[in-house]
Amino acid sequence: MTTVNIRELAERAKASGALDLAQGVIQVPPPAVLTDLFKKLPVSEISRYNNKRGVPEYRAAIAKYLARRGWEVPVENIAGTAGAMAGITSSLLQHCSPGAKVLLPEPFFQGHAQLLKSLGLEPVHVKTPYGEPIDWGSLAAHFPDVEAAIITTPSNPTGHVATHEQLETLITAGQEHNCFLIIDEMYREFVWDESKHDDSDHQNLDLSLAAVVRSFSKTLSIPGWRAGWIITSPELMEAISTVHDPIFAGGSTLAQNALAQALDKHDDELTVYVNELRDLCLTNAAAMLEAFAKIDMVGEMPAATYYLLLKHNRASDMEAFEELLKLGLVVTPGNAFFSDQSAETGYVRVHAGISTESRERVITALQG
Ligand SMILES: Cc1ncc(COP(=O)(O)O)c(C=O)c1O
Known part of the structure; x- marks a missing residue:
């Protein structure tokens, strides 16, 4: 059973002030039209x-x-x-x-x-x-x-x-x-x-x-x-x-x-929101792939989702994780998604559904 727990990694990121690229939580706020409706509910x-x-x-x-x-x-x-x-x-x-x-x-x-x-x-x-x-x-x-x-x-x-x-x-x-x-x-x-x-x-x-x-x-x-x-x-x-x-x-x-x-x-507004979110994920993903490649962590744009699987060539998935933690980035070791975590995968997973500010932080952190 899993020992690397993604929610715990997210907590660790929060506690250490690092940027959480582990848990796949979209970092932009929900659509304003929706939160406004929520606030006006006859509770x-x-x-x-x-x-x-x-x-x-x-x-x-x-x-x-x-x-x-x-x-x-x-x-x-x-x-x-x-x-x-x-x-x-x-x-x-x-x-x-x-x-x-x-x-x-x-x-x-x-x-x-x-x-x-x-x-x-x-x-x-x-x-x-x-x-x-x-x-x-x-x-x-x-x-x-x-x-x-x-x-x-x-x-x-x-x-x-x-x-x-x-x-x-x-x-x-x-x-x-x-x-x-x-x-x-x-x-x-x-x-x-x-x-x-x-x-x-x-x-x-x-x-x-x-x-x-x-x-x-x-x-x-x-x-x-x-x-x-x-x-x-x-x-x-x-x-x-x-x-x-x-x-x-x-x-x-x-x-x-x-x-x-x-x-x-408000379907039109929700559709605009989703399209903008998709564009943000794509822009982030392209910029992050380029930034991670600079430290020899390489990947491709996936067919779907905002998760990037990066090949890391470090001795272990955990070593790649620790290296990135020192740069202020928390990612998920690739073996966290398998039942046998003792087998190294050679990958880390990086969440790209993040804000523009976070994307800039990633780029700066990886510039050395
Ligand atoms: C594949 C998959 N299913 C389900 C969930 C959780 O969905 P929900 O918040 O709607 O329960 C996630 C969250 O990351 C997920 O990645």
Whole structure:
């Protein structure tokens, strides 16, 4: 199990005054239109427990938001969740028997590994070394041995994206083997070869034994609001919401009410915000790749996400980490994303979803 903990690295950065490039928290403030709506909420009226499936207006607004992106989803297939992680937790608890095996391809998002451990589920890892493409199709070979699989596309930390056909293949294989497919699309907005936000490919996904989870934690820079949603079949939705309800009570009524209004009436402003955030990430990434190359840490722009995987040629991932810490930068050692952290990867992961000031700080720190 993991010993390098990314949240602890972030705490260490804070305590030492170093810049946190480890935890993937977007550093720019959320859209002003959204925070203004939040401040104007009739708080005393909406501070009660949420509906089992979330605020109805929020679910309706998500349906419209998806339709604008070319994916028509009936409202009964959508539920609000307390972030993407609550959707994943509820899906796993609903489908898996105690101690069941769950496929978690590695490198993985640490939160997924920690969640499986907390739920007493047994991870089955399939490893793709850095620098190699994920063989999405081969993951299905493990479906007969597991009760569920967590597929993160775009992937954190590699930015690899499954094609529509690859997703369909996995969904079909999941159905054959009663393997519940949890598709984590946290980074859906951060696919770089897309000029517009388009989900039309998802229109025909068969979600009878699968769920897509997303949230606004990254896209609108509100991880503390715990505002996510899940899309699945109406039958599964009833079962998953029944698990989500006693733990997360439908998610935050405050966050969902503010988001419902923002999505409904201010879509243009939100789209501008997301586009500017994407541009910032791309500008940061280009400048940071150049700056890190000066100290022989080299990488390429990923296909998606704002994470840069840099090859470091130091004796160990931790040594690369310590070297950067001395320069005032906290990054994630590459082995933090694998189950066996004793194996060196030769990489560090650097978060580029940062502010312009932080980007300048990185460039200055690496100039020597
Ligand atoms: C792949 C992935 N899934 C889920 C999350 C957490 O999402 P949320 O804040 O919506 O629970 C993260 C956060 O970094 C992530 O990288």
